[in-house]
Amino acid sequence: MNVVLQEPPLLEVIDLKTHFPIREGLLGNTTGHVHAVNGVSFTLGKNETLGLVGESGSGKSTLGKSILRLVEPTSGDVRLQGESIVRLSKKQMFRHRRQAQMVFQDPYSSLNPRIPVGRIVAEAMSVHGLAPAAEIRERVEELFGRVGLRPAQTLCYANEFSGGQRQRIGIARALALNPSLIIADEPVSALDVSVQAQVINLMMDLQQEFGLSYLFIAHDLAVVAQISRRIAVMYLGRLMELADRNELFRNAQHPYTEALLAAIPIANPSKTRAPGKVLQGDIPSPRKLPSGCVFHARCPIAVERCKVEVPEFREIGSGHSVACHLRG
Amino acid sequence: MTISSAVAGHGQSTSPSLRSRFAKNFARFLSSPLNCFSLGLTTLLFLLALLAPIIAPYPYEQINPANSLSPPTWEHIMGTDQVGRDIFSRVLYGARISLSMAVMTIIVGLASGVFVGAVSGYLGGVADEVIMRVVEVFMSIPGIILALALVAVLGPSPLFIVLALSIRRITQFARVTRGAVLGVKALDYVAACRVIGMSNVRILFFHVLPNCIGPIIVLATVLMGNVILLESTLSFLGLGIQEPTPSWGTMIAAGNELLTFAPWLSLFPGGFLFLTMLAFNLLGDGVRDYLDPRGASVI
Numbered sequence: 001m002n003v004v005l006q007e008p009p010l011l012e013v014i015d016l017k018t019h020f021p022i023r024e025g026l027l028g029n030t031t032g033h034v035h036a037v038n039g040v041s042f043t044l045g046k047n048e049t050l051g052l053v054g055e056s057g058s059g060k061s062t063l064g065k066s067i068l069r070l071v072e073p074t075s076g077d078v079r080l081q082g083e084s085i086v087r088l089s090k091k092q093m094f095r096h097r098r099q100a101q102m103v104f105q106d107p108y109s110s111l112n113p114r115i116p117v118g119r120i121v122a123e124a125m126s127v128h129g130l131a132p133a134a135e136i137r138e139r140v141e142e143l144f145g146r147v148g149l150r151p152a153q154t155l156c157y158a159n160e161f162s163g164g165q166r167q168r169i170g171i172a173r174a175l176a177l178n179p180s181l182i183i184a185d186e187p188v189s190a191l192d193v194s195v196q197a198q199v200i201n202l203m204m205d206l207q208q209e210f211g212l213s214y215l216f217i218a219h220d221l222a223v224v225a226q227i228s229r230r231i232a233v234m235y236l237g238r239l240m241e242l243a244d245r246n247e248l249f250r251n252a253q254h255p256y257t258e259a260l261l262a263a264i265p266i267a268n269p270s271k272t273r274a275p276g277k278v279l280q281g282d283i284p285s286p287r288k289l290p291s292g293c294v295f296h297a298r299c300p301i302a303v304e305r306c307k308v309e310v311p312e313f314r315e316i317g318s319g320h321s322v323a324c325h326l327r328g
Numbered sequence: 329m330t331i332s333s334a335v336a337g338h339g340q341s342t343s344p345s346l347r348s349r350f351a352k353n354f355a356r357f358l359s360s361p362l363n364c365f366s367l368g369l370t371t372l373l374f375l376l377a378l379l380a381p382i383i384a385p386y387p388y389e390q391i392n393p394a395n396s397l398s399p400p401t402w403e404h405i406m407g408t409d410q411v412g413r414d415i416f417s418r419v420l421y422g423a424r425i426s427l428s429m430a431v432m433t434i435i436v437g438l439a440s441g442v443f444v445g446a447v448s449g450y451l452g453g454v455a456d457e458v459i460m461r462v463v464e465v466f467m468s469i470p471g472i473i474l475a476l477a478l479v480a481v482l483g484p485s486p487l488f489i490v491l492a493l494s495i496r497r498i499t500q501f502a503r504v505t506r507g508a509v510l511g512v513k514a515l516d517y518v519a520a521c522r523v524i525g526m527s528n529v530r531i532l533f534f535h536v537l538p539n540c541i542g543p544i545i546v547l548a549t550v551l552m553g554n555v556i557l558l559e560s561t562l563s564f565l566g567l568g569i570q571e572p573t574p575s576w577g578t579m580i581a582a583g584n585e586l587l588t589f590a591p592w593l594s595l596f597p598g599g600f601l602f603l604t605m606l607a608f609n610l611l612g613d614g615v616r617d618y619l620d621p622r623g624a625s626v627i
Contacts, residue, residue: 097523102520105516110515112539114538128524
């Protein structure tokens with residue numbers, strides 16, 4: 001019998017934890033930790049999009065940054081095409097930088113204002129020696145055309161562009177290294193709704209063309225649903241639920257997911273929301289995590305057990321996982 | 329399609345070179361009359377200093393005992409001193425000394441201070457703590473005392489005076505640069521550079537520092553006036569430039585005893601010192617308002 005060699009998934013995240021020490025007092029003693037990411041596991045295949053949603057402070061941006069080692073993870077593992085990257089030296093990491101790139105949330109602070117935007121994109125290529133100097137310019141202009149800008153605009157500075165255009169430049173920079181994975185950290189949150197749709201459509205087109213995988217971080221389920229095939233829901237540094245998009249919308253198990261779904265605006269003023277689904281209060285501080293299930297304090301169905309025992313993140317159907325004692 | 333092409337079409341009219349951007353900014357800077365005045369005055373002072381050998385009617389060290397302590401006349405428009413040297417010529421050469429020493433002090437202070445501050449701010453952590461504590465030790469000593477002590481030990485040669493004056497500037501530039509670097513390094517485009525895999529040296533010197541230049545220029549302009557005053561103070565106290573080389577400070581000191589009898593001895597170098605301070609302080613304020621509208625906090 002032939003052994004079928006299965007190709008490893010593009011991105012594997014295994015029990016990833018990122019804790020930030022809290023330093024206080026004159027001597028800067030560590031008095032505790034912020035548990036920004038607290039044991040997250042998932043995989044992402046080629047040409048796939050995983051949406052990651054959660055409210056502010058849930059640790060989704062930190063998760064994205066930890067995967068690219070912009071923030072050093074505390075423990076756990078990140079594997080790119082089967083190869084672990086969390087313990088690589090800076091030099092070894094350099095080779096892997098080409099595979100995974102990032103698009104940032106704020107289009108205003110993500111471009112250096114003193115360098116023509118064409119050079120921003122060109123620099124990425126030249127740092128990695130992807131093309132001879134003469135060719136780089138041509139490739140940058142081509143890339144600009146591909147993201148919906150004109151080649152002449154490579155000479156302009158960032159302040160001459162609108163938010164949506166800047167985000168296109170940010171995407172061009174990420175594409176310059178020809179990566180297979182792009183982590184998009186709320187790429188459309190800072191944009192007007194009409195421009196959001198354009199940027200999302202652009203990202204979907206590019207995914208087809210270049211065979212990209214996206215980890216698409218957002219706090220808006222409706223936006224994520226448009227681009228993602230699978231959706232992960234994050235709360236206080238942990239995944240609460242992970243499922244196919246349709247499954248999640250049809251058959252959400254976790255009470256937190258339910259609350260998020262209920263919070264999507266209904267485009268019909270005569271319809272009213274079912275009462276009791278909207279969450280009260282704020283996300284607790286990740287400095288002092290609640291005992292048991294991190295969601296129990298805001299959960300409408302919590303029981304005694306939830307305050308004591310941390311629910312396991314377990315698979316309840318094909319590709320559908322949930323972290324809840326009572327559901328699934 | 330139409331929307332995206334319309335949006336993408338915006339910003340097409342401009343693809344300005346750096347030079348035209350500079351020209352535009354410079355014109356805006358000059359739209360304030362006060363900025364015109366201060367820039368004009370500083371330029372004039374630099375020109376006078378530069379062209380001193382051409383403008384000065386007499387060599388600065390030429391004595392003429394027969395015509396000592398002459399009040400201002402057409403021959404000596406600022407009068408003469410105790411040994412009959414022409415005060416106007418000496419004031420011009422004094423400008424040369426004062427301005428060149430100040431410029432050198434700023435260059436030394438800026439180059440070292442920006443480097444120290446940039447490295448400290450960018451590295452952060454323990455390195456930052458250690459560097460900033462050392463900087464604070466130097467800052468806790470009053471500037472004039474530190475300069476006096478150093479010159480007293482090292483000797484009053486121009487090189488050591490510049491060195492003594494710049495130590496304090498290094499700490500000032502270091503602090504300002506560190507603050508600016510801390511702000512810039514938290515921006516997303518620095519994270520983007522790291523994701524691309526650029527080296528820290530490249531990120532710091534090509535991407536972070538160029539965006540910290542505003543407060544550094546402001547500080548350099550403001551400090552010009554301070555350094556000139558400090559150098560004059562050293563000279564006044566006899567620990568600066570030594571006779572017969574003219575310096576405003578020594579000239580003021582020389583006229584000190586004859587202030588009621590021959591006020592022109594101190595009045596003209598003092599007046600030039602005043603004008604220079606005024607020009608650089610106004611210029612510094614103007615540059616700060618232009619580059620860093622948030623306020624005086626950087627100094």
